[in-house]
Amino acid sequence: MRNAWILCKKELKSYFASPIAYGLMAFFAAIAGYFFYVAVAIFVTRSIESQMMGGGFPMNVNEWVVRPVLMNISVVGLFLIPMITMRLFAEEKRSGTMELLATSPIRDWEMILGKWLAAFLLYLAILGISALNMLLLFLYGQPDARPILVGYLGLILQAGGLLALGTFLSTMTKNQIVAGAATFGVCLLLWVFDWVSAYETATWAKVLSYLSVVTHFEPFSKGILDTKDVIFYISVIVLGLFLTARSIEALRWRA
Template sequence: MKNIWVICQKELRSYFVSPVAYILFIMFALIFGWFFWNMVGAFIFYSMESQMRGEMFPMNVNDQIVRQLLGNMNVVNLFFVPLMTMRLFAEEKRNGTIELLATSPIRDGEIILGKWLASVLLYAAMLFLTGLNFAFLFKYGNPDWKPMAVGYLGVLLQAAALLALGTFISTLTRNQIIAGTATFGVCLLIFVLGWVGGYQSGTWANVVTYISTTTHMDSFVKGVIDTKDAIYYLSAIFLGLFLTARSLESLRWRA
């Protein structure tokens, strides 16, 4: 456990020594803020319009803002996950330090968990800061915080699964650009599978839909923790880290 935390701290320092972490934080905050304030503006407009029409049922903040906003994180993650994982192992290979890791007494699992955990913690920190936007809702509205918390959990689980996949892809090349592009391509494919499954029927459609990470976000953004969706994300994390271990093991044998 100590080695995992040491490696995690090293990776976090690597993020913040370069401008990468700061750029990611700023971009993430701006994109999330843009989505948020556009949805708030639309919510206010339609609320006033419904009042003018004399409608009896007020619009729901959780349904109209929180759910849609967290649902949009499916798209945001497509771009940020590759940027966060492309350097994890590709940089080690480019600098020639991967051989030192491969021959070190530190176990592969500790190396992998340390690097992956660093990316998850960085993402969690970015996600945490977006909560400042929701402070506005609590000040001027009355949103239900429980569905919001569950939605955030779903976003974090999806990101953790994609980060595990990106960590694996980073072990396959020494070029960070290639690693990032490949991760984006695979994440995009998984994202599109949800759309494809929605236009098909039968067993094949069910399989394709299940593979997509986006379909498993639906229950979370509605404020419901579905066991099968949680198991899916945890299984995806395990698979990504397992593949990373096998890839790193092959490097150790070659070293």
């Protein structure tokens, strides 16, 4: 575990030693801030209209602001995650240091866990920017904290799974662009699988819908914590890291 943490810190330093981390943070801050502003503006406008029409019940800030923002953030993650994971192993293969890692005493799981954890912590740091927007709701309103906490748990679990798959795909090529494009393609597929069930009711469509990250994130965005959704994301994390281990093992044999 010590080696994994050392490698994790090394990867984090490399992220922040280049413009990558700062660029992603700036991009996310702008996009997340825009979505938050739009959601709040719509909420305020509808609230005023409701009061002018004599509406008897106050509008729910969680339903009108928190949930749309969380859903939009999960979409933004589809673009950020490939840019975070594309260099993890592809850069090592391009520079020729992958062979050194493959023949080093460090165990495969330590190498994989260290790199995945670095990507995961970077994403958490980026995600934390949007939490500042949510704090404003508590300063100027009375939102329910549970849906926000559960929603962020869903974002974290979803990111963990997609980052694990991206880590695996990064081992398949020495070209960072190819690795990033492949990861984005997989993320996009896992997102649009949910749309199939809207047009098809066959068993295969239900299977694809179950594999969609949207299907399992929607309950989180509503503040619903369901064990089956947690298990799904943990399974994706385990699958991604397992496939990465098999790929690294193959590299060791070739080395």
